[in-house]
Amino acid sequence: xxxxxxxxxxxxxxxxxxxxxxxxxxxxxxxxxxxxxxxxxxxxxxxxxxxxxxxxxxxxxxxxxxxxxxxxxxxxxxxxxxxxxxxxxxxxxxxxxxxxxxxxxxxxxxxxxxxxxxxxxxxxxxxxxxxxxxxxxxxxxxxxxxxxxxxxxxxxxxxxxxxxxxxxxxxxxxxxxxxxxxxxxxxxxxxxxxxxxxxxxxxxxxxxxxxxxxxxxxxxxxxxxxxxxxxxxxxxxxx
Numbered sequence: 001x002x003x004x005x006x007x008x009x010x011x012x013x014x015x016x017x018x019x020x021x022x023x024x025x026x027x028x029x030x031x032x033x034x035x036x037x038x039x040x041x042x043x044x045x046x047x048x049x050x051x052x053x054x055x056x057x058x059x060x061x062x063x064x065x066x067x068x069x070x071x072x073x074x075x076x077x078x079x080x081x082x083x084x085x086x087x088x089x090x091x092x093x094x095x096x097x098x099x100x101x102x103x104x105x106x107x108x109x110x111x112x113x114x115x116x117x118x119x120x121x122x123x124x125x126x127x128x129x130x131x132x133x134x135x136x137x138x139x140x141x142x143x144x145x146x147x148x149x150x151x152x153x154x155x156x157x158x159x160x161x162x163x164x165x166x167x168x169x170x171x172x173x174x175x176x177x178x179x180x181x182x183x184x185x186x187x188x189x190x191x192x193x194x195x196x197x198x199x200x201x202x203x204x205x206x207x208x209x210x211x212x213x214x215x216x217x218x219x220x221x222x223x224x225x226x227x228x229x230x231x232x233x234x235x236x237x238x239x
Contacts, residue, residue, distance in 0.1 A: 041153035041172050047203040053144035057082040057232035062225045067094050068218035073130030086236035087134035106135035112239050121239040127186045142183050150174040161206050169198040169206050189216045
């Protein structure tokens with residue numbers, strides 16, 4: 001028959017249990033310097049960059065809750081980007097005080113748009129509307145490049161995300177140089193931007209949250225970009 005625990009014995013047993021639990025607690029809280037398998041944040045973001053740049057296609061959505069007052073620029077974008085490179089989708093722009101959804105096709109370094117009150121498709125310069133050439137958003141001149149430019153990235157918490165929240169995503173945060181951000185928003189004027197990346201266990205970028213001064217003489221704001229359906233294949237042609 002086991003002897004009853006004395007007060008000192010109970011204290012010793014409790015302390016031992018706490019010490020044994022510490023490695024588990026540390027593993028759950030995340031490590032700022034490397035993942036559980038020893039991979040550094042820089043290596044994780046580099047792998048995510050490579051997978052994004054090499055995919056045949058991906059569905060992308062970009063959004064912000066609101067643009068600063070009086071600013072002409074991009075509020076939302078949604079479509080498919082392929083490795084042609086090409087893009088087909090819709091860009092929502094705020095221009096001359098109005099919010100307009102504009103169907104867009106970008107292929108062979110030319111951007112076509114169905115502009116309001118204008119019949120058919122027209123060749124446009126997206127920078128005139130504060131928007132990038134969307135066909136370049138995925139490659140090394142876009143988000144794939146930004147991943148590698150992240151300064152002092154740190155691993156953070158794990159969150160649920162992806163399709164139907166079925167994936168576990170690890171968050172990596174750092175800063176980006178201001179002169180790199182015009183690939184996403186041509187008017188970007190901040191000296192640096194805060195970046196938060198969410199990467200899946202298989203090394204695919206699922207979500208980017210970017211905060212800083214995207215438009216001259218305005219307060220910092222945030223754009224959120226989500227990536228889904230890696231490996232999409234779509235033949236995008238000029239309209």
